[in-house]
Amino acid sequence: MSNWIKFRNNNLDAFGIITGSVVDVYEGDMFNNPSKTDIKLDLKDVIVTNPCQPTKMIALWNNYESLATEKGLSKPNNPLYLNKAISCIIEQGENIIRPKNYDESIFFEGELGIVIGKTCKEVSASEASKYIFGYTCINDVTAMDLVKKDPTFDQWTRSKSYDTFGIFGPCISTNIDPMTLEITTTVDGEVKQNYKTSDMFFDVFEIVSFLSHDMTLNPGDIIACGTNSGLGPMTSGQIVTVNVSSIGEVTNKLV
Numbered sequence: 001m002s003n004w005i006k007f008r009n010n011n012l013d014a015f016g017i018i019t020g021s022v023v024d025v026y027e028g029d030m031f032n033n034p035s036k037t038d039i040k041l042d043l044k045d046v047i048v049t050n051p052c053q054p055t056k057m058i059a060l061w062n063n064y065e066s067l068a069t070e071k072g073l074s075k076p077n078n079p080l081y082l083n084k085a086i087s088c089i090i091e092q093g094e095n096i097i098r099p100k101n102y103d104e105s106i107f108f109e110g111e112l113g114i115v116i117g118k119t120c121k122e123v124s125a126s127e128a129s130k131y132i133f134g135y136t137c138i139n140d141v142t143a144m145d146l147v148k149k150d151p152t153f154d155q156w157t158r159s160k161s162y163d164t165f166g167i168f169g170p171c172i173s174t175n176i177d178p179m180t181l182e183i184t185t186t187v188d189g190e191v192k193q194n195y196k197t198s199d200m201f202f203d204v205f206e207i208v209s210f211l212s213h214d215m216t217l218n219p220g221d222i223i224a225c226g227t228n229s230g231l232g233p234m235t236s237g238q239i240v241t242v243n244v245s246s247i248g249e250v251t252n253k254l255v
Contacts, residue, residue: 001246003171004030004134007046015051018043018171031117031133031219050091051136051172052115052220057084058211059111059140059160063226064199070229075201079210084140084224085161092169092250096141098236099162104145106234106254109227110185110193110242111138114204115172120217128205131217134174135181135204137244138224139252141165144233168222173247178204182245185230188238193230200225 006015007023015034016025023046025039030052061080062073090096098106117133146159160166178197185193202210207223217223234240234254243249 001176002134002174003248004051004174005171006030006049006051007041008049009041009046013049016041048092048170050089050169052222054086054089054220054222055218056215057086057089057166057168057222057224058082059084059224060202060207060226061156063201063207064195064228065201066195066199067228067231068201079202079207081211081223082156082160084157084166086166088161088163088166090164090167090252092167092252094252095164096167096234096240096252096254097164098254099143102143102146102162104143107142107144107231108185108187108192108234108240108242109138109140109142109231110183110244111140111227112136112178112181112183112197112204112225112244113138113168114178114208114223114225116208116217116219116221116223118219120208120212123209123212125205125209128208128212131212132204132208133219134172135176135178135244135247136168136172136222137170137242137247137250138222139167139185139240139242139250140224140227141167167242167250167252169250170248176246181247183228184243186241186243187232187234192232193228195228195230197225199228
């Protein structure tokens with residue numbers, strides 16, 4: 001397993017692998033045979049930034065059996081998804097800002113994120129692992145009361161695309177089994193979500209295969225695999241942390 005990060009050091013942007021408190025610095029393209037340098041940095045001397053810059057951020061809906069049962073839903077015929085605007089993305093640790101034109105519920109949704117490693121189009125589920133670089137933590141923030149505001153049209157994209165509603169990081173973990181991970185979301189230290197990725201209707205390879213037949217997936221693109229039971233509202237001032245085993249955690253405050 002390797003945990004890849006991007007970071008800033010002395011006003012320079014770089015990337016590398018973190019082991020404990022040491023960062024081994026690499027050069028080149030993270031997704032295409034990067035070269036290890038002789039430089040090692042202490043983690044406390046760098047500012048960790050988002051580990052990649054996606055061209056798209058896709059979020060799945062109704063992909064966990066436990067939540068579907070709770071909501072009276074059944075397994076869909078294929079993965080169901082929506083897009084989050086790239087402009088909604090913030091850095092780990094930055095504040096989630098309540099939109100000025102929305103004063104209703106804002107939900108946290110702790111999720112596993114897939115990070116694409118190379119251009120992917122029309123691949124089979126058995127081939128998909130070759131196109132996945134690794135996995136990351138997601139908080140898929142949602143203005144939940146907007147979704148059904150218009151009785152003729154579910155506003156999923158709008159509800160999930162406000163500025164600051166896209167959170168991922170702190171790293172991209174490679175060479176891990178994505179279907180044996182545990183996801184925990186806490187609000188002010190209180191556990192709200194705790195579930196395993198094995199509860200997915202569609203596993204990560206089926207998801208990538210399906211999406212690749214609808215659109216070309218590019219290196220750095222992120223797919224949020226959907227959330228499970230326990231998602232809920234945040235209030236101003238609360239701190240939300242999403243932890244995914246083997247990967248790490250992202251923490252942000254709603255203001």
